[in-house]
Amino acid sequence: MDPMITTAKTTPSLEDLAAQALDLARRQGASAAEVNTGLGAGLSVTVRKGEVETVEHHRDKSLSITVFFGERSGSASTADFRAQALSEAVMAACAIARHTAADPYNGLADPAHLARDIPDLDLYHPWSLSMEEAIDLARRCEDAAFAADPRIRNSEGASVTTHDGTDVYATSDGFLGTVRASRHGISCAVLGEDGHGGMQRDYDYASVRDPRDLPPAEDIGRRAARRTVRRLGGRQIKTCQVPVLYEAQVARSLVSHLVSAISGPSLYRRSSFLLDSVDTALFPAWVHLYEEPHRKKAMGSAPFDGEGVETRYRDLVTGGILRRYCLDSYSARKLGLTTTANAGGVHNLTVASGPEDLAGLLRQMGRGLFVTELIGFGINTVTGDYSRGAAGFWVEGGEIVHPVEEITIASNLRDMYKGLVAVGRDVDTRHNVCTGSWLLERMTVAGG
Amino acid sequence: MTTETSHNRNLDRARESLLAPAGIGVGEIDQVMGRMLGHQIDYADLYFQYSRQESWSLEEGQVKSGNRHIEQGVGVRAIAGEKTGFAYSDEIVLPALLDAATAARAIARSGREQTAPLAPRDGGTLSLYQPLDPLLSLEDTAKVALLERVEQEARRLDPRVTQVMASLGGSQETILVVRSDGVMAADVRPLVRLNVTVIVEQDGRREHGSSGGGGRTDYGYFLTEERALSYAREAVRQALVNLEASPAPAGTMQVVLGPGWPGILLHEAIGHGLEGDFNRKGTSAFAGRLGDKIAADTCTVVDDGTLAGRRGSLNVDDEGTPTQSTVLIERGVLRGYIQDRMNARLMNMAPTGNGRRESYAHLPMPRMTNTYMLAGQTPPEEIIASVKKGLYAVNFGGGQVDITSGKFVFSASEAYLIENGRIGRPVRGATIIGNGPDVLTRVAMVGNDLALDSGIGTCGKDGQSVPVGVGQPTLRIDGMTVGGTEE
Numbered sequence: 001m002d003p004m005i006t007t008a009k010t011t012p013s014l015e016d017l018a019a020q021a022l023d024l025a026r027r028q029g030a031s032a033a034e035v036n037t038g039l040g041a042g043l044s045v046t047v048r049k050g051e052v053e054t055v056e057h058h059r060d061k062s063l064s065i066t067v068f069f070g071e072r073s074g075s076a077s078t079a080d081f082r083a084q085a086l087s088e089a090v091m092a093a094c095a096i097a098r099h100t101a102a103d104p105y106n107g108l109a110d111p112a113h114l115a116r117d118i119p120d121l122d123l124y125h126p127w128s129l130s131m132e133e134a135i136d137l138a139r140r141c142e143d144a145a146f147a148a149d150p151r152i153r154n155s156e157g158a159s160v161t162t163h164d165g166t167d168v169y170a171t172s173d174g175f176l177g178t179v180r181a182s183r184h185g186i187s188c189a190v191l192g193e194d195g196h197g198g199m200q201r202d203y204d205y206a207s208v209r210d211p212r213d214l215p216p217a218e219d220i221g222r223r224a225a226r227r228t229v230r231r232l233g234g235r236q237i238k239t240c241q242v243p244v245l246y247e248a249q250v251a252r253s254l255v256s257h258l259v260s261a262i263s264g265p266s267l268y269r270r271s272s273f274l275l276d277s278v279d280t281a282l283f284p285a286w287v288h289l290y291e292e293p294h295r296k297k298a299m300g301s302a303p304f305d306g307e308g309v310e311t312r313y314r315d316l317v318t319g320g321i322l323r324r325y326c327l328d329s330y331s332a333r334k335l336g337l338t339t340t341a342n343a344g345g346v347h348n349l350t351v352a353s354g355p356e357d358l359a360g361l362l363r364q365m366g367r368g369l370f371v372t373e374l375i376g377f378g379i380n381t382v383t384g385d386y387s388r389g390a391a392g393f394w395v396e397g398g399e400i401v402h403p404v405e406e407i408t409i410a411s412n413l414r415d416m417y418k419g420l421v422a423v424g425r426d427v428d429t430r431h432n433v434c435t436g437s438w439l440l441e442r443m444t445v446a447g448g
Numbered sequence: 449m450t451t452e453t454s455h456n457r458n459l460d461r462a463r464e465s466l467l468a469p470a471g472i473g474v475g476e477i478d479q480v481m482g483r484m485l486g487h488q489i490d491y492a493d494l495y496f497q498y499s500r501q502e503s504w505s506l507e508e509g510q511v512k513s514g515n516r517h518i519e520q521g522v523g524v525r526a527i528a529g530e531k532t533g534f535a536y537s538d539e540i541v542l543p544a545l546l547d548a549a550t551a552a553r554a555i556a557r558s559g560r561e562q563t564a565p566l567a568p569r570d571g572g573t574l575s576l577y578q579p580l581d582p583l584l585s586l587e588d589t590a591k592v593a594l595l596e597r598v599e600q601e602a603r604r605l606d607p608r609v610t611q612v613m614a615s616l617g618g619s620q621e622t623i624l625v626v627r628s629d630g631v632m633a634a635d636v637r638p639l640v641r642l643n644v645t646v647i648v649e650q651d652g653r654r655e656h657g658s659s660g661g662g663g664r665t666d667y668g669y670f671l672t673e674e675r676a677l678s679y680a681r682e683a684v685r686q687a688l689v690n691l692e693a694s695p696a697p698a699g700t701m702q703v704v705l706g707p708g709w710p711g712i713l714l715h716e717a718i719g720h721g722l723e724g725d726f727n728r729k730g731t732s733a734f735a736g737r738l739g740d741k742i743a744a745d746t747c748t749v750v751d752d753g754t755l756a757g758r759r760g761s762l763n764v765d766d767e768g769t770p771t772q773s774t775v776l777i778e779r780g781v782l783r784g785y786i787q788d789r790m791n792a793r794l795m796n797m798a799p800t801g802n803g804r805r806e807s808y809a810h811l812p813m814p815r816m817t818n819t820y821m822l823a824g825q826t827p828p829e830e831i832i833a834s835v836k837k838g839l840y841a842v843n844f845g846g847g848q849v850d851i852t853s854g855k856f857v858f859s860a861s862e863a864y865l866i867e868n869g870r871i872g873r874p875v876r877g878a879t880i881i882g883n884g885p886d887v888l889t890r891v892a893m894v895g896n897d898l899a900l901d902s903g904i905g906t907c908g909k910d911g912q913s914v915p916v917g918v919g920q921p922t923l924r925i926d927g928m929t930v931g932g933t934e935e
Contacts, residue, residue, distance in 0.1 A: 048530075048729070054811065057535040057551045076516040079538045085518065092516040099588045101510035131554060154730050191731055191852055199733065201852035234853070236929070239699045269507065269611050271647050271656060376857030377846035378879040378931070382647065382656045385877035387696070387931045389848070389857030406855050408879045408931020410698065446698035446881075446931035 040165025264331020300432025657687030696932025824894025
């Protein structure tokens with residue numbers, strides 16, 4: 001038997017809890033209220049150097065409520081579902097609403113935009129994985145990494161995780177939506193030694209909704225080993241201005257910076273370098289970005305957003321031109337616009353790929369820097385200034401020449417978007433932003 | 449008040465608020481421990497936690513949102529050799545505790561059940577802060593008024609201020625640790641924080657500046673010495689400096705770091721690499737280097753959890769170990785690691801009071817508290833005057849480190865060029881990158897102006913966030929790589 005914790009058996013359903021909380025809010029005099037509540041369980045196992053390191057049993061549980069008294073609002077949350085705790089949370093939210101300022105843009109989403117029927121997006125595939133099976137899988141993954149190359153001599157371990165849960169969103173307007181979803185992963189991080197005292201670490205992982213879609217654990221281990229070994233012997237390069245190729249898994253961050261700059265709060269606070277940028281050309285004319293929230297089994301899929309607003313296919317950038325912002329109801333009302341179903345974020349925001357794979361992009365770049373890892377937080381969303389630590393490879397004649405480390409790459413995001421040369425078809429689908437590698441025209445590399 | 453009475457009071461409070469409502473006494477705890485302790489389990493602990501937190505935020509001149517959060521629960525951990533089993537429950541009731549214990553001990557097969565000889569004894573503790581309740585330390589109307597005053601101050605200072613965002617947060621957390629070696633320890637931890645960010649605009653150009661502070665006290669802290677208003681002034685000053693800033697240079701140069709918050713350098717470049725877990729596993733660039741010279745003679749670095757009222761301080765860590773001041777680097781020589789109980793035991797060292805966790809639902813790990821470098825001899829003006837051409841960085845955003853390769857970066861939010869020994873024009877977008885094991889060997893001068901940060905640090909590791917502090921005197925470091933856009 002798998003020793004999962006089973007104390008949830010006496011609790012009422014999440015839908016009942018949400019209804020109770022909404023009812024309590026109404027009885028406190030709230031004119032409107034919304035409730036988010038969720039319940040999940042999971043198992044996470046890590047094996048290091050062949051031995052079990054940790055076995056963690058997870059159980060998450062939360063309820064948060066926002067109440068509106070006319071134009072005033074307050075919110076509170078609790079992880080305790082007992083009647084008294086629920087009541088205390090509602091009272092706390094109401095108490096806060098007595099002190100906040102009236103804001104005419106406050107309130108629930110416009111009922112006209114709410115999701116009417118909730119499609120099944122095939123997100124729920126629980127994995128009946130025993131602790132022993134999880135350990136075995138993690139061990140096979142790590143063993144494969146060690147076997148892949150003699151320079152792999154140490155490990156941070158291989159992990160297998162599984163999680164499934166249910167989330168409910170309900171409003172006093174009568175919206176009630178339930179989403180069940182699962183998430184499973186295998187990951188491996190190993191260390192290589194170059195024989196001269198230098199060490200490098202890299203990793204690989206898979207993240208899926210359905211355990212049947214996981215690649216063989218051994219493949220992940222071997223990729224982690226390959227990624228690590230190729231970094232051995234890294235060195236600085238001289239300060240220069242060159243083309244830069246972002247590997248898909250780091251290119252994703254450039255899309256996230258865009259989303260952050262065109263999200264409602266950044267715009268109405270005027271703290272974005274992309275104010276008044278709708279209908280302007282941010283990218284070259286061939287660039288296309290779109291959201292596809294109903295993609296089956298995808299990591300960023302959702303039938304409705306964080307406010308119950310119906311999600312659907314929406315373009316973000318076509319012909320290189322930004323077509324809209326990413327808004328929730330509050331920021332949309334403040335900006336005099338309509339919500340774009342982005343309360344809580346984007347859903348499978350996808351960058352349309354060009355014809356080249358990674359090798360093709362390297363050839364296209366010819367001479368420049370191929371970046372596989374970024375560290376640090378040198379992004380200024382107010383000005384677009386960008387400067388981050390990087391590691392990767394120096395490329396000459398379309399071929400990798402040697403690993404590079406201890407450098408920074410800098411530019412301004414506006415120039416980087418304008419200077420996008422190509423997007424690869426090596427799409428990373430492990431997150432809610434899906435893109436291939438990005439080739440950028442030019443950045444400043446600071447080194448020795 | 450003596451340390452002893454304060455400790456007993458915390459322990460009594462914790463038992464009363466965490467255990468008594470569930471009818472859990474020594475007998476029940478014995479039963480839970482008994483379920484875990486067999487010959488294959490070396491150690492087990494229970495971590496009970498109750499916390500209340502709130503946040504209020506202001507934008508556009510009004511406090512429009514506020515949030516309160518309550519959480520409680522118990523984490524149950526069993527350790528056998530290098531193996532850890534962990535489970536938790538958000539209900540503090542005996543059946544849930546027993547279930548969690550069964551799940552946690554599953555790492556060791558065939559654990560023969562035996563009752564632990566549990567005679568709760570004093571874990572010993574400090575009294576670095578009072579068991580205050582920040583949430584009750586001000587009326588809600590006064591919290592709102594405080595944020596409004598901060599906003600008005602920022603706007604009053606300069607007409608170019610177009611946006612002010614301010615937030616006030618407070619929490620009180622009561623924790624109780626019960627260990628299989630019989631130690632029972634408790635702590636009641638207040639924490640407050642106030643942050644201000646302003647946006648300034650001139651001729652279509654926009655910039656921002658941020659400031660803030662806090663510590664293990666209540667909201668009264670912000671009302672004394674005009675602290676809250678001083679954060680507003682500092683945020684405006686920084687934003688206006690950045691409005692005048694030109695792009696930072698790129699390349700290798702001499703860098704002078706200001707006192708206080710730039711100590712994030714030590715946190716990233718040194719501190720993480722000295723955490724016990726990475727060193728036990730040999731994954732840190734500092735592994736196996738105790739006794740080696742890794743810094744200039746002028747550098748002595750400590751991690752000190754015992755500073756009264758500081759954000760990174762704790763009376764006891766989350767494993768019930770009293771915090772201490774641990775020398776990490778002594779006059780350039782690597783002397784110690786940052787340890788929790790498990791890694792200390794496996795490395796045959798003493799725990800250093802650095803076993804910390806984000807909550808009951810997370811496993812403890814070796815984490816920093818307040819990490820800083822001791823003051824040197826040189827007046828800061830002399831340090832600036834010694835630089836012909838370089839960068840003077842006084843404020844920073846975030847930083848990050850790869851503990852295996854040792855490479856770290858941190859980004860300046862306020863920096864100036866130094867030309868011929870004088871502070872020159874401000875520059876923006878400067879990121880500094882370096883190599884942890886050798887950066888302190890490049891320290892050429894250490895100032896006599898040690899300062900700690902104002903209480904704003906949060907450290908992330910393996911997805912867990914904990915409050916920390918940093919500090920340092922003015923430092924000159926030669927041959928650092930600065931990543932701007934100007935060649």
